[in-house]
Amino acid sequence: MSTPVIGAAAAKPVANELPADYKRIYVWEFPVRLFHWVTALSIAMLCVTGFLIGHPLHAFYAAEAYQQYWFGWMRFVHFASAFVLVAVSLVRLYWAFRGNQYASWRNFIPLTGAQWKSIWELITVEVLQIKKYGRYHVGHNAMAAFSYFILFLAFLFQTVTGLALYSNMSDARLTHVFNWVVPLMGGDANVRFWHHAVLWIFVLFIIVHVYLVFYDDYVEGGGEMSAMVSGWKFKRDKRED
Amino acid sequence: MGQTIWQSMQQKGYSRREFLQFCSAAAVIAGLDKSSVGQVVSAFETQSRPAVVWMHFQECTCCSESFIRASHPTVIDVLFDVISLNYTETLMAASGFQAEKSLSDTIRDNKGKYIVLVEGSVPTAEDGVYCMIGGKSGESILQTVTADAAAVIAWGSCASNGCVQGAKPNPTSATPIHKLVDKPVINVPGCPPIADVMMGVVTHLLVLGQMPELDDIGRPKEFYGRRVHDTCYRRPNYDAGLFVEAWDDENARKGYCLYKMGCRGPVTYNACSVVKWNEGTSYPIQSGHGCIGCSEAGFWDNEPFYQHLPSFPGFGIESTADTIGATVGLVTLAGVAAHAVLTNVRKKSVIEEEHQDDQKE
Ligand code: SF4
Numbered sequence: 001m002s003t004p005v006i007g008a009a010a011a012k013p014v015a016n017e018l019p020a021d022y023k024r025i026y027v028w029e030f031p032v033r034l035f036h037w038v039t040a041l042s043i044a045m046l047c048v049t050g051f052l053i054g055h056p057l058h059a060f061y062a063a064e065a066y067q068q069y070w071f072g073w074m075r076f077v078h079f080a081s082a083f084v085l086v087a088v089s090l091v092r093l094y095w096a097f098r099g100n101q102y103a104s105w106r107n108f109i110p111l112t113g114a115q116w117k118s119i120w121e122l123i124t125v126e127v128l129q130i131k132k133y134g135r136y137h138v139g140h141n142a143m144a145a146f147s148y149f150i151l152f153l154a155f156l157f158q159t160v161t162g163l164a165l166y167s168n169m170s171d172a173r174l175t176h177v178f179n180w181v182v183p184l185m186g187g188d189a190n191v192r193f194w195h196h197a198v199l200w201i202f203v204l205f206i207i208v209h210v211y212l213v214f215y216d217d218y219v220e221g222g223g224e225m226s227a228m229v230s231g232w233k234f235k236r237d238k239r240e241d
Numbered sequence: 242m243g244q245t246i247w248q249s250m251q252q253k254g255y256s257r258r259e260f261l262q263f264c265s266a267a268a269v270i271a272g273l274d275k276s277s278v279g280q281v282v283s284a285f286e287t288q289s290r291p292a293v294v295w296m297h298f299q300e301c302t303c304c305s306e307s308f309i310r311a312s313h314p315t316v317i318d319v320l321f322d323v324i325s326l327n328y329t330e331t332l333m334a335a336s337g338f339q340a341e342k343s344l345s346d347t348i349r350d351n352k353g354k355y356i357v358l359v360e361g362s363v364p365t366a367e368d369g370v371y372c373m374i375g376g377k378s379g380e381s382i383l384q385t386v387t388a389d390a391a392a393v394i395a396w397g398s399c400a401s402n403g404c405v406q407g408a409k410p411n412p413t414s415a416t417p418i419h420k421l422v423d424k425p426v427i428n429v430p431g432c433p434p435i436a437d438v439m440m441g442v443v444t445h446l447l448v449l450g451q452m453p454e455l456d457d458i459g460r461p462k463e464f465y466g467r468r469v470h471d472t473c474y475r476r477p478n479y480d481a482g483l484f485v486e487a488w489d490d491e492n493a494r495k496g497y498c499l500y501k502m503g504c505r506g507p508v509t510y511n512a513c514s515v516v517k518w519n520e521g522t523s524y525p526i527q528s529g530h531g532c533i534g535c536s537e538a539g540f541w542d543n544e545p546f547y548q549h550l551p552s553f554p555g556f557g558i559e560s561t562a563d564t565i566g567a568t569v570g571l572v573t574l575a576g577v578a579a580h581a582v583l584t585n586v587r588k589k590s591v592i593e594e595e596h597q598d599d600q601k602e
Pocket of ligand 1: 471473477498499532
């Protein structure tokens with residue numbers, strides 16, 4: 001047997017002990033999982049340090065400046081996490097063309113009618129909860145995938161504006177690629193302003209994303225959370241009995 | 242005309258010694274090393290005095306005021322003696338038709354050789370009626386004057402980026418010079434620019450006869466290549482996270498970093514913390530006031546000045562991106578909570594239905 005079947009042998013249906021056949025599917029390949037967790041960590045770091053850079057805490061006291069360097073470290077962590085994020089994003093971008101069907105870039109941009117239909121269905125079933133049953137999605141559903149695409153655009157914006165701001169402190173060639181952004185946006189002050197404002201997109205995303213993962217597990221029972229660790233998902237087969 | 246700089250200095254009574262002093266100072270200001278003083282000397286012995294016209298449009302004359310306070314006495318005196326400042330509305334003795342004639346003569350006699358210094362922005366709305374001189378619009382004067390100029394320098398933020406007249410909503414369509422003139426313009430922003438920086442730029446033009454190296458937006462790199470923040474003496478406090486929290490607190494007295502008081506040093510390119518003002522006496526941050534970023538484009542629109550984050554466009558003075566972000570965040574949390582309640586209601590009925598189905602089978 002190639003796909004392990006779980007619970008097929010249960011004898012008598014009792015409430016809460018229903019027999020069902022599940023198929024095990026390998027959905028999230030290693031690069032995708034790695035990207036997910038590295039991104040999660042670096043975004044968390046970037047949000048916290050980014051917010052603190054905008055609003056320095058009045059938490060550490062020293063008599064003289066040479067005794068501490070916490071704001072400097074804060075900025076260091078911010079810059080380091082940013083470079084990590086850029087690196088894993090490039091890997092993920094490559095994997096969007098190279099990985100399995102669930103990782104493909106096609107998922108993320110709703111170009112087909114089917115994707116839009118699925119988005120509509122999700123709005124009625126999961127968001128507004130007007131309808132009770134929806135289709136089960138093994139990979140990303142069309143709406144989630146689209147939201148990741150928006151998030152990717154936010155990444156891109158933060159990378160470009162962030163590197164543009166960073167370039168005046170650095171001799172590295174890479175950071176000077178985006179120098180043109182500063183005059184375009186009307187000076188460093190504006191770039192910094194928008195870089196800070198877009199931080200909130202990530203905060204909102206985290207709230208909704210974390211909630212929905214719990215929701216998905218809670219309602220669908222698809223093992224969404226463990227899947228991002230193991231890569232496996234379970235799909236309920238049609239029952240044959 | 243035709244007189245060399247050295248000849249004109251002799252006429253004014255300068256000694257050879259003073260001339261050499263001037264040459265070395267000019268070389269230093271232009272960023273040359275000691276070995277090239279000889280080059281400067283020979284240039285000043287052979288070059289003719291450049292004709293200069295100083296135009297004033299929408300401005301407050303603070304750039305002129307700053308310029309005449311440059312700290313190196315030899316250099317600034319000589320500059321005023323040496324260059325033939327043939328036209329400047331503020332300082333010239335001539336007036337009326339005489340003044341107009343001086344301008345047109347200069348342009349005619351020095352085709353391709355004179356330097357134009359522009360102070361102020363040019364309003365382009367309604368055919369330029371907001372700034373008329375001698376019955377002509379600022380823009381038409383600018384075009385005539387710059388057409389045959391050897392070099393154009395835009396003094397101050399008005400001429401470089403519009404400054405206060407160009408602030409939203411910019412009723413007169415105040416336009417910086419480089420957008421109107423189709424030849425390279427040296428932008429020397431600041432409200433006003435530092436006197437010694439202005440002197441440095443002019444000296445560079447005189448000594449080397451060429452433009453200083455400019456950055457992407459036309460500012461001389463030697464003075465605008467670094468942020469105020471990078472050369473600020475309070476920077477160690479910034480890195481240590483020691484900030485002034487209120488204007489009159491203990492931290493302010495200790496001279497901590499003014500970042501939280503809205504200091505724009507981190508986003509402002511200028512030489513204030515190096516060159517300083519009033520003969521190197523001080524600069525805003527040294528006096529306990531944050532930088533307001535007066536040499537940056539649109540700095541008036543990044544209000545309020547005493548707050549780190551500017552207010553969010555369209556949401557009133559009090560709301561920064563953070564207050565809006567936090568509000569939207571809370572609304573999202575509330576939405577999520579409501580959705581969770583709804584979900585539980587639905588899940589209950591789903592479970593019941595499934596069980597009924599199973600029981601039926
Ligand atoms: S006072 Fe201003 S320029 Fe100086 S270190 Fe602080 S933020 Fe930077």
